[in-house]
Amino acid sequence: MSTLYWAGQYAAVLSGYYVLMFLWPSIVFRRHLRKKDKLYRFSFCLTVQIVLINTVILGLGLFHVLNRWIVILIFYGVPFLSCLRGVSREDVSRQADHIYRVAAGACGIRSLFHRGIKALFMGLRKLCKRVWGVVRPRLGEYVIFSVLLIYGMIYFSYSAFQDYSYGFGDLYVHHSWIQGLVNGKIFSNGIYPEGMHCFIYCMHTLFGIRIYSILLFLAGVHVVAFLISVYGLLREVFHSRYIPLFALTLFLVLDLMSVNAVYAMSRLQFSIPQEFGLFAQFVCAKYLVRYLKSEHRPFFRGRSSRYVWDENLFMFTAALTASIVTHYYVTIMAFLLCASFAIVFLKKVLTVKRFLPLAAAVLCGLLIAVTPILAARVSGIPFERSMSWAMGVINHTDPEEEATFNQEIYSEIEDRGAAEKIFQMGYCEVYGEERGRHLVLLTAVSAVLWLIYRMGAWILERYFRKRSDRNCFDAHLAIVLASVLFMVVYASGAVGLPQLIAGSRLCAVEQMLLVAVMAMPADLLFSALGLFCREVFRQCLAVAGVAGIYITAQVCGVLHGPLYIELTRYNASVMVTQTIIDRLPKNSYTIVSTTDELYQTIQHGYHEEWLTFLSNSQRKSYKLPTEYVFLYVEKKPLSYAQVHLFHSPSWLASENHIPLFSGIEDGVSQCPEIVSSQISEEMAGEELEMQTNLWDMYKELENRTILESKAYEWCRRFSELYPYEWRIAYEDENFVCYYFKQHSGAPYNLALGYEDSGR
Template identity: 25%
Template sequence: MSMETLNVIQFTQLFVGYIGFTVGLPALVFYRKARRFPAAVRFLIYFTIGNFYVINLVQVLELLHISYRATLFLFTFVPAFLLFVKLYNIPVIAYVKKVLDECRHYILRELGFKSFVRNRWNELKVPLRAAVRNLWRLVKENILDVPFLVIFGLLVWKVCGPGILHNWGYGASDIPVHNYWINGLIENNIYVAGIYPMGMHCMLYYLATMLGIPVYVTLRLFWLVQYSMIAVMILVFLKGHCKTRFLPYLGVMLFVGSRYFVGISYSRYGATLPQEYGMLYILPSIFFVMEFFKTRKEELDAGINCIRCTSSWHLLGFAMSFSMTLSSHFYDTIIAGIICIGVAVGYGYWFWRKEYFWRIMLSGVLSFLMAFLPMAVAFLTGKSLQGSMYWAMNVIGLRDYTVLIFRIICIGVVLITVGGIVLIVRGIKSGKISFENKEVQEYSLFLKLLSQVRSLLIFAAVLWVGWRYRETLLWGCKNNAFSLENMNYVLYGIGIALVIGVIQRYLIEPMRGSGIFAMVAAEIFLGLLLVSGALGWPMLMEPYRACIYFAYLIPVLIIMTLDGAVNILLLARLVKLQQAAGFVIASMMIVASTKYDWIRGSFGGGRLEMNEAILCTTNILKDNEGQNDTWTIVSANDELRMIEEYGRHTETIEFLEDMEYWNRTKEVTIPTEKVYFYIEKKPLNYANGYGGEIPEVSEEQAEQALPDNSGLAAYNGPRRSITMSRMYYWAQRFMELYPNEMKVYFENDNFVCYYIEQNVYRLYNFAINYGYN
């Protein structure tokens, strides 16, 4: 099997496994409860429940030191089965008694085997028929969506497929660190390098363990699963918010394929990184809080004012999604918080009313507690902080107080959690907290006008700030996010969005208009974050990170505006005409994008390790399956974490250092049965960190002094050529001494892998005089 085919198969396993565990299984369990919601909302509900459960399940099991494949299976499927039985009112005990009774009749030969099987088949046909009927109904209802979904899939593969097929290594230099942290989870050692958000690591560990895929393969390929789902989040967000059915497809294709996005705004998607992983939960959290405003208003208008209502479930979805941004990466929480401020501005008329405000604040506190509690428990039970925590505190000048501040936060989180639970229980018992309906407060016309004016003034202030710094914002957008020949088109677009928003907000559908206001305000805030350094303000986030989020909301704002325009021009009641208009606009834009070359080139995949090295590692793992710690790879650095759970690793630079200044008393041994040596004949330009050309291995390079062994110094720039040249000529000399023992495992023009088998009781001395040491 070729490596390309294996990559596609393993990517498919990861994608199906991720969707199956985080959407399919929750859908199977909670369909009856969620079926009253539109399909896009149901998808977000299932997705949020699935991801939240998996991440927190892993954290709990890790803190208890009982996280294994068996326990993951047990706590995944047993609770799902019990919930399924309860929610669907399945009489399991009665059914088991019935089957056992039939078994007794079969043993007594009072019932034939065919009759027993026929009874089971008849029972199975009922749910199968229901599933087929629902599937057929779903296909009929969404038959026009299928072509757009196919085009979306093909576009993702066109843009990202070459990365999967041709770039097999890691896509970022810090992925070996994340590989190490996930390996720690395998050993039931969460926070192996210190306290750090572990959402992505928990999910990848779960998938690798449940699917039986090596962690390094998961890290190599999950970036495309991650990127596809980040795009899907745009689709379902717009599907849930917009009235037109087909325009959301235009938005997601704009995000995936438009060549007008600057490369820096999407290049990081080509690696499996926590910051980009956390983006999966930003739009769901924003969608749920926007749906809360809409649903809460409808409930209050209908006289419904109780705790157990639909709007409360939306807030729970918001709290779970927001907590997962914090569980993944602090930057995602910052961005989600900034967008939430934009939502507060856009929905300001309702936000400051106590019927909305206190519920949102409580859900925000709940989200923080849910995300921080595992870290607090780990810290208070002896885990230290990861280095990034000190860096973050150093930014605000409090590095020396990092541990003290974190201890205070952790104690506060635990006390608030325990105290909150106690207060809620006591409140329910005493009757102070009631699930009964309460009277809806009526506001006078004056107070309503005052709220309108206040919300308008706040929104106007945000627009004024954006207008004041428009030149800098347009410069930041052009250089970091979205580049047009005439950037004034961006201002025209925002002007159109504001006009559409005003008409929607005050004449047609207030909540949809407020949604547009919210996205405009959020983009202004994100734009100011993007150019904060250029404005001379404190820089909360580097532009190369902030631009990713800024660009992410551009298609959302465009499609929300376009959807509002269609809604206004064709009137709200002409639903079929609206859908037809959306279909025509989306189709025309897709055709035009191919005709006028609006589609960007491919990106993604890893260039931090040679494909040949990945190929050899994959084959070595297969050849030595079940023989852990009996073999060693001598290579640069990435393989150290890749094979940590299976074999041993020796750094090339350390191997060479051990025989530097050779003499007859030198001895270098590797105590395993097999040893593999990775040597790059055309050395890699690691992370493209060197502007010039890296020389090929040669005697001239080997004659130079051996690079220092500090960090990655020996593997960066021209120094990598020196290291590889030394290693190459050592291998040639060793093969001359042991021609029958030293063999070629793999070789082409770029790379060679040698291997040797040895008796562990009579080890080879690899320290020889190879002419350059």
């Protein structure tokens, strides 16, 4: 039953995401998108919609008019008016005539219904015919691409179907910020990029999907945007249209060799701002390349303004803005990626007719993204404290980054050159020494192959008067340069440079760049085959190549392993909470538990911390004035935020990643096993070790065991006092949920330490 419930929630998130992200802009901007190619339409919807939603929601918040009814009016009203705009008078007259005939009895409702069904089927038939006309010429390519996207969605969604709790601590913070938008307050905890929060807020407001479900499943859906955006950029990089499929296959199946790499890949399954916006850097680079490759003949639009319009530059601006409004790290990555292409195409960049519009586009993107932030700052809202964390990373003073820095290896190479430090602290640390050497060698080979091609093309043109496209592989060099540049940023602490981005946050993008480098020799081969082989043969070869990569990964034991989450709750507690929400009236109950249930019950009921509850129960009087009180006790307290890997069939993931976590002190588990302890009467008599941050008292296993033991003892004593009111809502070997019902006007006194413990 629980699997069916979460499958329904996943379907709701998937449908809401598609409607809001793609269908809405496709309707509103259909005239602009009518004759555009598929990747342009995709990129437009993805970037413009995020920027538009962010601007609208923050604008409403700045004027203190942010509420659900205004948002519903805007986002339902705009497409409705857009559709009305395309309706002719003849269509209105025809429909009015049908309604009149039904009202007059000249036409039956069944006849009208039959006519509507027939029109619907005719429309669907016409749509299918158009889609088939597009797909049929490249059926093999579309099939491969669809299989890869579905495989990626399954891989990055798998954990959410095995463990229903938030898998990353930051999700609780982002949930609270989205809740701030629900309450009409923007930047509720300080100024921070709100692009993802605004989008989730709109999904919740427009479609009624629970915020908890959206945060749980959105990443597994949105990862498709990341993969398609990468595909779009690689289509500009590679000469053959099939090589991007090889790169995506390598990214999706190749195993990882370090904890940082698994961490970065695992982040793609969490709905957090940086990973939500990762697509933007690839869209940014794609349209920069198209802008630089084009003949650059901007045309003038409008009768009075006569403004200059360049579609590639417009998309570059939209993607840059989207990167800023989602996460600043994405903007830095976009700068590094675009800088690599700008260096390769430097001659074109520095021409006046290209540089000035490009500079203006960058300024426009910054202005659109920064205006709401400046307005908020002027109104007195401070920056969120993560800005201080980012400065700590840059200055190499962040404790988490220092903990992951391999001081032992660095001490051995401290006196060596920068190249050796980058190799040891970058390639070897992320990929292991053997694979690191292979990747460096392959990177060098790809650069040499590009140089050989350029020299060969120059010789043919100079001495044999044969024209050739000398620049068709120039983007190869840009990807090679970007892969090296990202690795330099990763290892910047070892070479004395500022750490622009936390190293562990770079690994997923670096992995994508390196697999693109690995696919470059295949691009040269397919380009050569294109001179004398038919398209059908190359499609078949592409299918065989993708299948061969997957089979080789399986046979050679290099198929990627499972991703992990930071486990914080038993599935039973999630499902019991959901049942309470579904069955009981709003705000008629209080759940007493550790912090995690707080976010699932927001907008539905009340929550009380066990720490607060046990402390207040020592007073003379303590009451919770709701009709129902539920008390959650972990009979086997779990090791909070433990590394918990999902368990999957062998076709999806191997066991390769598990040995990487063998040195973690808090323990590692793989579903369905969980690292836990056991409550006892002796532990209930122990004293809790106080922490500065109360949440930390839940994280340390011994402290959590003492707390849950005390909670169980309180429940036992209360059940002895009120045996007829005491009930068990759910119980298994790990978790139990007690509850009692009371009159909200005369609640029980929960202070069991005193004699007057009656009503």
